[in-house]
Amino acid sequence: MNVQFKKGVLELCVLALTAWEDRYGYELAVSISHKFEVAVGSVYPLLNRLTLEGYFSTYLRESPEGPPRKYYKLTPLGHTHLMELTVEWRSFSQAVDQIIKEGVER
């Protein structure tokens, strides 16, 4: 899988996955890597950045089988940001599909 494609989209993915329930970092990394390859070392710095930017608040809970889990909860600002990113992603990916169609499938 092309490494570059993921830039910026990983952000959209973690925001989307926390829209309805709080999640912890490792869980997010595993969830996403079911769809496309992603390293845990890519997810944590991202979560920290998004928290610093005010899109997440966090809290700790014990895990039944390991160190305590750090849960990420979307803030109202985070919700807004998620919606904006989703809209941008849709229009961007449609533009790319169109270029492929015009170029490749003619």
Next chain:
Amino acid sequence: MNVQFKKGVLELCVLALTAWEDRYGYELAVSISHKFEVAVGSVYPLLNRLTLEGYFSTYLRESPEGPPRKYYKLTPLGHTHLMELTVEWRSFSQAVDQIIKEGVER
């Protein structure tokens, strides 16, 4: 438009647009920027890299209204690369759409 979304995708776009006809750099930059914002300063270095990597051959032609144009012609290797990138893009963008659906639209 989110800058990060474009990473790697610009490469796919210029390859796709040269699949059926040779194009010159400025033309590519303008074509793509009809769909989403892109700086000419992003396109030329990209074209040079792709040429170095063997995906393009180039030739010059006079322009009816300006300096000579440098045309980019897809090599067989370039065609192969385009097909691979297209497949990767489709599976990637579908994966992202699915994550959005699971997360946001539940």
Next chain:
DNA sequence: ACTTACTATTCATTAATGCAATATAGGTTG
């Protein structure tokens, strides 16, 4: 002459990811 549109090049800056190393807790196996 001056400006604007067309076309190509180059460089410093910014920003995100991958990978590897580190750490800690709990369970499993030799």
Next chain:
DNA sequence: CAACCTATATTGCATTAATGAATAGTAAGT
């Protein structure tokens, strides 16, 4: 008991791509 594996979080370094600005040259219009 020691070694090891899984779950979980953190951090630093190398890699890589897009941007914006500066540079430059041609042709056409005022």
